[in-house]
Amino acid sequence: MRISELSEHSGSPVPSIKYYLREGLLHRGERTSPNQARYDGSHVRRLRLIRALTEVGGLSLADTRSLLEGIDGNSVSNHDLLGRTLMTVDSGGREPAGPEGGDLELADALAEQQGWFVYPDSPMRHRLAQILATFRSLGMELDRDWLDSYAEAAEQLAQADMQYVEGLTDVDELLEKAVVGTVLGDSLLASLRRLAQASASRDRQRP
Amino acid sequence: MRISELSEHSGSPVPSIKYYLREGLLHRGERTSPNQARYDGSHVRRLRLIRALTEVGGLSLADTRSLLEGIDGNSVSNHDLLGRTLMTVDSGGREPAGPEGGDLELADALAEQQGWFVYPDSPMRHRLAQILATFRSLGMELDRDWLDSYAEAAEQLAQADMQYVEGLTDVDELLEKAVVGTVLGDSLLASLRRLAQASASRDRQRP
DNA sequence: CGATAGTAGATACTCCGACTATCCATAAGA
DNA sequence: TCTTATGGATAGTCGGAGTATCTACTATCG
Structure with a gap:
């Protein structure tokens, strides 16, 4: 799926998604060409997780990232x-x-x-x-x-x-x-x- | 006591105290002349309360103020x-x-x-x-x-x-x-x- | 008594976190 | 083809929480 679809599925605006990508909270999609990438369910899921931790849990993006890294790394x-x-x-x-x-x-x-x-x-x-x-x-x-x-x-x-x-x-x-x-x-x-x-x-x- | 003493007793820097005064979280001291005011224990206490709610409780200043208003007003x-x-x-x-x-x-x-x-x-x-x-x-x-x-x-x-x-x-x-x-x-x-x-x-x- | 330091209050400035907006070169789709 | 969308980069915005500066004035130490 493309970024606009990811945006719809997750409820997060495209610019925010780009921001999370930049900040390393969200893993990059699979690049299919120099300016195209494909996103999947894992991205939707991750976005929901990010928003849950920040909006409901009240964590900062920095704290959220460190937790996500912990999860990813099986730390x-x-x-x-x-x-x-x-x-x-x-x-x-x-x-x-x-x-x-x-x-x-x-x-x-x-x-x-x-x-x-x-x-x-x-x-x-x-x-x-x-x-x-x-x-x-x-x-x-x-x-x-x-x-x-x-x-x-x-x-x-x-x-x-x-x-x-x-x-x-x-x-x-x-x-x-x-x-x-x-x-x-x-x-x-x-x-x-x-x-x-x-x-x-x-x-x-x-x- | 003067503002510098209030600062020492409470542990909050003078500029922050002035800021809380401006924002209405801290009641003004008793003015003794156009540019002098006297603060007392109630100010020390209030400052400690403000910092407890914000630093330990994690509240924003806005939330803190509304709670303080509730306390003050016997709301x-x-x-x-x-x-x-x-x-x-x-x-x-x-x-x-x-x-x-x-x-x-x-x-x-x-x-x-x-x-x-x-x-x-x-x-x-x-x-x-x-x-x-x-x-x-x-x-x-x-x-x-x-x-x-x-x-x-x-x-x-x-x-x-x-x-x-x-x-x-x-x-x-x-x-x-x-x-x-x-x-x-x-x-x-x-x-x-x-x-x-x-x-x-x-x-x-x-x- | 005068120099120095402190003060109340106002206004302006800074810093940070979390986004938004632009821009560009390119790719997809009608 | 040609309009629209995309990935990535860079720059701009906005709110919250202070800091800094400035102006008159006061207190006090030598």
């Missing part, structure tokens, strides 16, 4: 994907630069309570500590029960994810599903949480 | 805050424009299973449907058990939030904690989920 050995590929994802937010005092310990305590193994230099460990520090800097006392609820929910979600992914043998498919599930899962969860909060606060208002 | 009656103020938050992502077919029904089914009351024209209801549509457009079959796990986790989180907030009588404080808890809570949860996933996938790799 990680089998199951280590969630632990490595996705660790690089920012999930929004410019670099803060907050000093984290005893918050690393709190982060570790939460992880230990859930039985998680956490690499000491894991970016997420530091990000977590930083978030905890931010809460405290705003005068929120970080109730341990509340935090435990969050950690427990995270554990349950991870278990659900593992079950969902269980039985997949194709590494490519597994990688892609893991990435999508993780990135869009954040958005999904955020929506559900809002709905639950709205409902709960309404219930509390008129019990 | 919502008592407990309706989570249901209304926070509904406006985007949680990242440019407008997609995805057509949602039977996904609204699926969204409603999930909500009903958790016993949530959802306004039919709630933005979050549509956003949820859209996210579900996105998953499907990527060829993920949307396992109902998986979705239920997510909805259940959301419910538990909302309950934890309610408990945390319970007993607060000061409306201003309640509003602020709700906003912070919701926005930063997303980031917190995302971090925890990554840690849990990493650990779980590691466990599965070497059982």
Whole structure:
């Protein structure tokens, strides 16, 4: 298919497609002559993925590209994907630069309570500590029960994810599903949480 | 205190503070003469809040401002805050424009299973449907058990939030904690989920 | 008292990310 | 044939989030 058809099938305007090609997010089509190339289903699929990660997941193009490269390159050995590929994802937010005092310990305590193994230099460990520090800097006392609820929910979600992914043998498919599930899962969860909060606060208002 | 001291106390550079003043995110100081104004703790606090919401929560300045206005104006009656103020938050992502077919029904089914009351024209209801549509457009079959796990986790989180907030009588404080808890809570949860996933996938790799 | 540094506010400028628009030489299709 | 589309390259746009500069003026140190 030609680029205009690719545009129609994917819903992305031609100039954007050209841009993604330039930026290396989309693999080039099979060239049939100096100024003709053929695109196929893989391009449609990739475009949908790009738009899902950026529009719904809120990732920047740069983050999106690095995830796509991870998928393409089978960057990680089998199951280590969630632990490595996705660790690089920012999930929004410019670099803060907050000093984290005893918050690393709190982060570790939460992880230990859930039985998680956490690499000491894991970016997420530091990000977590930083978030905890931010809460405290705003005068929120970080109730341990509340935090435990969050950690427990995270554990349950991870278990659900593992079950969902269980039985997949194709590494490519597994990688892609893991990435999508993780990135869009954040958005999904955020929506559900809002709905639950709205409902709960309404219930509390008129019990 | 003068603006330079405010800058030191808050960690934000003076030009940025001026910018926030211009943009109406930060209330002006008490003017003591044509070119002098005095700032106080409320400014320090507000600056920290702004930076927490933008840097850690990943909100745009525009979203941040609208939330701050909600807090300032006591926009919502008592407990309706989570249901209304926070509904406006985007949680990242440019407008997609995805057509949602039977996904609204699926969204409603999930909500009903958790016993949530959802306004039919709630933005979050549509956003949820859209996210579900996105998953499907990527060829993920949307396992109902998986979705239920997510909805259940959301419910538990909302309950934890309610408990945390319970007993607060000061409306201003309640509003602020709700906003912070919701926005930063997303980031917190995302971090925890990554840690849990990493650990779980590691466990599965070497059982 | 005067020189120096700091200040409020306004206006203008910069930088980056994510596109759009033009352009060119060529190829496909009516 | 000749109008339209294409691939690729280069340049331009636009919004968001700051920076920089400028102008009067004030505070304060020596």
